[in-house]
Each structure stands twice: as C-alpha cells, then as structure tokens.
Amino acid sequence: MYTALQCYGGVIVLNPNDNFIDLKMENEWLSLSTKEESSTVNSSWWIPKRCSSTSEEHTIYIWDNFISKSAAKNVAFIAHGYGGLVFLNLLIQRTWEVMNKVYSVALIDSMHHTLHQVKNNPQVQEWIQKHCREWVTNSKPLDRPIGSLVKVDCPTVSAGTEKYSLAPSSTLQAIFKYLKSTLKAKNTVTLSRSPIVTRSSKNKKRGNTC
Template sequence: MYGNCFLLLRYSVMVLNPNDNFIDVKTEPESFSLSEQENSSYPLQPPLVIPKGGSSSPEEHTTYIWDNFISKSAVKNVAFIVHGYGGLVFINLLMQRTAEVMSKVCGVALIDSTHHTMHQTQGNPQVCTWIWKHCQEWVSNSKPLDRPLGYLVKMDCPTVSTGTEKYCLAPSFALQSIFKYLKNTLKTDTKQYFTRSQSATQSKRMMKKN
C-alpha cells in the first residue's frame, strides 16, 4: 500500500529491511557460499546461523544501503518514513554521515520513534536544529490526527497524534498525513533550490553586462 501511494505521487521507493540480520544456513544454504564457510569465524554448528555481511545489525544495514545505493543515486531529495526503532537507526545514520544526510534528505516522518536526540547527538546544535526543521513525529494517541502533542512528549521535533492508541495501527492511521507532510517538505526544499538557482543566474547576467 505504501509503495502504491508513493508511485501515485511519482516517488521512487526503496524499502529497507534492517531486521533481517542473519543467515540460517539450514534453510538458506544458497546464501552461504563455500568461500564464506571457509573464511567464517563462526563455527557451523547448530543452529547454523551467521550474521549477514553488511547487515549484521539494523544500524549497519542502513549505513550500508546509504553508502552503496542512496548516496550514489542522482536523486537530490530523499525522504524517510521510519517506525519504532527505525527512528533510532535513522539518527544513528545522521550522526555517521552527517553532511551527506543533511544535504540529501528533505524530510523525515517518525512514527512512535524510540530515538533519543540528546543522547545520540550529544547535543550537537547543528544536528539538533536540522532535526527540528526536517523531522516530524507521529505518536500513538487517541487525540484527533495531527493534534500537536509537544507538551506530552520530547521536544526535539514537532510531534502530533496518530489518532489511535494502538502502536500497530499508527502507520496506517497517519499515512495520508505523512504523505502530505513529506510533499510539503519537498516543495519547500525545491522552492529554496530554485530561488538560489535564479539568484545565481541573475548575478551571472549582471556580471556579463558589466
């Protein structure tokens, strides 16, 4: 469902799978080559489970995908939708690749995120300011959808209600609101980009005339 909605808005979609961190050799023998078996420091004894290369943890998986796919793409505006622990993982990525993420990501929708800004960023003012400007969190709450909840939760970014107290239903309840938010962040970012481009073009024309 998420993918279809994104496609209707002409977005390209990449779905990360940060929770798939291990290979079960018994059920996925084709995923574990002989060379890996010879070089593995993990003895192949029951239960025959080894960490996946580049994906042994949610944090490593996300950084690997960023380094090998997202950062190398020609896309200039990237948006993230993260749920639960995914929020902590995104802030970890932000701290690991600060300059790249801040220049390429236009908006982040957090849903019941378990991140801790002050702890993860060590109070870095530049990063904290970026989070406030480019992130918004939806929290499971019975108040109507998009009702501000700043006085109830951490104040590291604007926070609103999902319209339900059920954690598992929060993403679907907030989905349309999230799309609207990300669309607005893209518009703002694009508008700023074109304004800068027009200013640069006008400056060049004035220099030529002189």
C-alpha cells in the same frame, strides 16, 4: 508503495530487522538447486548476514551503496519504532551526506532519543527540529500537536490511534501530505535563492557595458 511511486518516482524499502541467515536452510536450498545432498546437521545454525548483522549496519550499507549513489536529489525517510533510532544513527555517522540529500523525515512512534544520541551537536539538533516530524499513538485526532518535554526534539503530532500496530496505516496519508508540503517548501526556497538572469547581468559577464 503505489502512492509513493506515483508521487516520488522511486522507493527503497529497508529491512533492518533481518540480520541472520539460517545456514541449514541456506544449504538445503543450495542442495536443491544443484541437485546434491546437503551435508549440514539437522539443527539450525544462525549466522550474521554480511554487512547487515545489525539494524544500524544494514541501514548504513544501504545508504553507502544505493541511496547516496542514486541520482535522487530529494530523499525522504519514513521510519517506524526502532527505525527512528536507526535513522538518527545514520544521521550521526553520515551527517553532511544525509543533511544535504534528505529533505524530510517522518517518524512513527520512534524509539530515538535526541538528547542521548546527538548530545552536544546543536547543528544536528537544529536539522532534526527543522526536517523531522513524529506521529505518536495518542487519543487525540490525527495530526493534532502533542506537547514534548524534550525541547531539542522534532515537532510531535497525534497518530490518530492508541494502537502501536495501527499507527503506520493510520498516519500514511498525513505523512505523504507532510512530505509533499516540505518538498514544495524546499523547492520554493531553492528557486528564490537562484540568481535572476537579466540583460545587464549577461552584458557584465560578456564584458559589455550599458
């Protein structure tokens, strides 16, 4: 978190797995805060969270209400496991917004399935190949390329460990290095495409001739 704040200035941590509220505990907390007795039954009663009843709904809500409205022009995602599938769902649901605002995505042992989720959308498939990279648990050293049978998927490299639970910590420094390099490449392309203002171009704008 500290490294991300230092390098990028802002961080949003999503919690797409927290989708239900224990109504009994909620009412008990409210009764303590208001000093009133709780009238709930002893058994727990779990209800879906508003705007967060599923991982997909949670992520789209955070995108619509926070990320898309932020002043940040360069957004990167780090997604682990099912989070990769959820990000692809966001990409499909908010295609143009995501493609314009997100410059890079780092996936860790992702459960996404490009062929199944994206289907016949070559433009999105091309974006995934260009802007995403996946680190997978493997016996090879960190960042070594791993062959993939899915040609339309993103480049895949080793996480430097065979343990799923250790993959996020094992890949963190490599991921930050990747995000830094892709942001630098994006900014370089943006600068190269910017028109160079010369004295003659200024004169033309003013209606003057040399």
